[in-house]
Amino acid sequence: MTRYDDNIYIAGLQSLYNVGATHVRRFIEDFGSPYDAWDAVKKVENLKPYTHIPNADKRAIASSAKDEKLDYIIHKIDEYKMDFTTFLDKDFPxxxxxxxxxxxxxxxxxxxxxxxxxxxxxxxxxxxxxxxxxxxxxxxxxxxxxxxxxxxxxxxxxxxxxxxxxxxxxxxxxxxxxxxxxxxxxxxxxxxxxxxxxxxxxxxxxxxxxxxxxxxxxxxxxxxxxxxxxxxxxxxxxxxxxxxxxxxxxxxxxxxxxxxxxxxxxxxxxxxxxxxxxxxxxxxxxxxxxxxxxxxxxxxxxxxxxxxxxxxxxxxxMSVKDSNQIGNQGQGVDTQGLSMLSFNVDRSLLLSEIPHDRCVTVSDILKATSIPLQQLQPLLLELEMEGAIENHPPRGYINMTRSDILVH
Known part of the structure; x- marks a missing residue:
């Protein structure tokens, strides 16, 4: 088995199905190193402790964690003369x-x-x-x-x-x-x-x-x-x-x-x-x-x-003018961008988790509601514009729907 640079394993983890930056950092912390994390996620049983990840996603993660994916990433990095840096590097912003x-x-x-x-x-x-x-x-x-x-x-x-x-x-x-x-x-x-x-x-x-x-x-x-x-x-x-x-x-x-x-x-x-x-x-x-x-x-x-x-x-x-010839052009692309985001999240659930007497952070809301960040941020913004909640950085959001409390 070929042993790659640690940063390549981080790139591989980031490429897995529904795996974001939080998961990547957590996997590396839990399993000890980028290499060990990559090796671990290949087996569904190693993902069982992550109860917030749906079982279907766990199976998709394990099945997609193939070393061929790492070779593909390396090939594209070389082809397009890319550079990359990870949170483990000293030069990471x-x-x-x-x-x-x-x-x-x-x-x-x-x-x-x-x-x-x-x-x-x-x-x-x-x-x-x-x-x-x-x-x-x-x-x-x-x-x-x-x-x-x-x-x-x-x-x-x-x-x-x-x-x-x-x-x-x-x-x-x-x-x-x-x-x-x-x-x-x-x-x-x-x-x-x-x-x-x-x-x-x-x-x-x-x-x-x-x-x-x-x-x-x-x-x-x-x-x-x-x-x-x-x-x-x-x-x-x-x-x-x-x-x-x-x-x-x-x-x-x-x-x-x-x-x-x-x-x-x-x-x-x-x-x-x-x-x-x-x-x-x-x-x-x-x-x-x-x-x-x-x-x-x-x-x-x-x-x-x-x-x-x-x-x-x-x-x-390297010029990007040939990038449209990449093998992804057959995939469906959402040309409407953010306008296609769904706001059909249970608003009452979100409001019930934002108290009237104190502020809660986005992290607290994410943990309480399990609403994905890409849906939560637009919804919080919509509620803020309606006056249903107020944002008081860095303390977070407070519910204003039935409250006369002033936050100082």
């Missing part, structure tokens, strides 16, 4: 270790120097279906902030994310895209050329999902925690009432990050999320100068040289 459900592994294509903890990173997010005003604001912010000592982070979605990076590239700024799929896949496909240009301009593509992982609706809210986690602040350009951008903003607040919101047209419902954020105390952005002043940014040629932000030569980025 320490800023991500302090967010909720920190990732166990990050795959990278491009300039990994952009993850340096000393650098300023600002997230620029918003709706996929944006207005002309939203598009113009995103491009302006990307272009102007790209001239300064900051890096723009987004999810690379169509709409605001893409327009922000278009503006950024026009001023030769640096960008990071956090993907909701494997880095051997370009999603959405219409942004393939944009991703190529980001890489060519010393940018970076990042994902916690191993090569071969197709895009899925459940991946998008999960990757939002990494977008906000990498950033000092989050700018919401334009967001609908149930937008994934609000999930990113909510995570940012919970992680102690700043949230900025662009003023919107009061008659335009495409930005109802902006109105919600303004009502709830987000910083109202009057121009890119607000960001420059808030973070004491300097013009880019004053804060770095080409060498300090350039990746090693051996990691030259």
């Amino acid at each position: 320490s800023i991500l270790n302090h967010i909720y459900n920190p990732p166990a592994i990050l795959f990278m294509r491009g300039n990994r120097a952009l993850l340096d903890k000393r650098l300023n990173r600002i997230a620029l997010v918003g709706a996929r279906r944006c207005s002309l005003y939203g598009r113009n604001v995103a491009r302006m912010l990307g272009k102007e902030l790209g001239k300064y000592s900051t890096i723009i982070v987004s999810g690379g979605a169509r709409g605001i994310d893409a327009h922000g990076h278009e503006g950024l590239l026009s001023s030769q700024g640096y960008g990071i895209v956090v993907m909701g799929c494997g880095l051997d896949i370009a999603y959405p496909r219409e942004n393939t050329k944009l991703f190529d240009r980001i890489l060519q301009n010393n940018g970076l593509l990042v994902s916690e999902y191993p090569p071969g992982t197709p895009p899925s609706a459940k991946h998008f809210p999960a990757r939002n925690r990494i977008i906000s986690g990498l950033s000092r602040g989050v700018i919401v350009v334009e967001a609908k009432a149930s937008s994934g951008s609000l999930i990113t903003a909510d995570m940012a607040v919970s992680e102690g990050r700043d949230v900025f919101v662009v003023p919107c047209n009061l008659l335009d419902h495409t930005a109802d999320g902006n109105k919600f954020l303004m009502r709830n105390g987000a910083f109202v952005l009057t121009g890119y100068e607000d960001i420059v002043k808030e973070y004491h940014l300097t013009l880019r040629d004053m804060f770095s040289t080409k060498e300090t932000l350039s990746p090693p030569n051996k990691k030259d980025s």
Whole structure:
């Protein structure tokens, strides 16, 4: 039996059916090492103590834990000239270790120097279906902030994310895209050329999902925690009432990050999320100068040289233009993204587990309800917008449906 590097076993664990970062870390802790964890999950009986994992999932995990999967991952990493780092590595971004459900592994294509903890990173997010005003604001912010000592982070979605990076590239700024799929896949496909240009301009593509992982609706809210986690602040350009951008903003607040919101047209419902954020105390952005002043940014040629932000030569980025020829294109892809998330969770169960007299954290709610994180975050946001609950970071949520209690 071939013995692989420990990080390859972590990548393999992350690729298993319905196994996320929490499971990966738990398996390694329980079984002693990445190798021992990989070897253990091959047998269903070793998964019996994990009562929160359905039996069907246990069987699927055991049956999919094949060493051929590790060979496939290694092949794709080499083919696409990817790099990767895990939570066991010294160079793993320490800023991500302090967010909720920190990732166990990050795959990278491009300039990994952009993850340096000393650098300023600002997230620029918003709706996929944006207005002309939203598009113009995103491009302006990307272009102007790209001239300064900051890096723009987004999810690379169509709409605001893409327009922000278009503006950024026009001023030769640096960008990071956090993907909701494997880095051997370009999603959405219409942004393939944009991703190529980001890489060519010393940018970076990042994902916690191993090569071969197709895009899925459940991946998008999960990757939002990494977008906000990498950033000092989050700018919401334009967001609908149930937008994934609000999930990113909510995570940012919970992680102690700043949230900025662009003023919107009061008659335009495409930005109802902006109105919600303004009502709830987000910083109202009057121009890119607000960001420059808030973070004491300097013009880019004053804060770095080409060498300090350039990746090693051996990691030259491969074009993503051929990524649509990967063998995943036959799989069904949810093209609606977050709009396909189901809100048919038992709301009464959730409200019954959030007390009126004290705050509870997301971790407490997850344990009490067993609602998956990708369903829980949008539901909490919806209840918060209705006034049924309030969020008081870092203490968590309190039920306001039958309470006159003020939290100080």
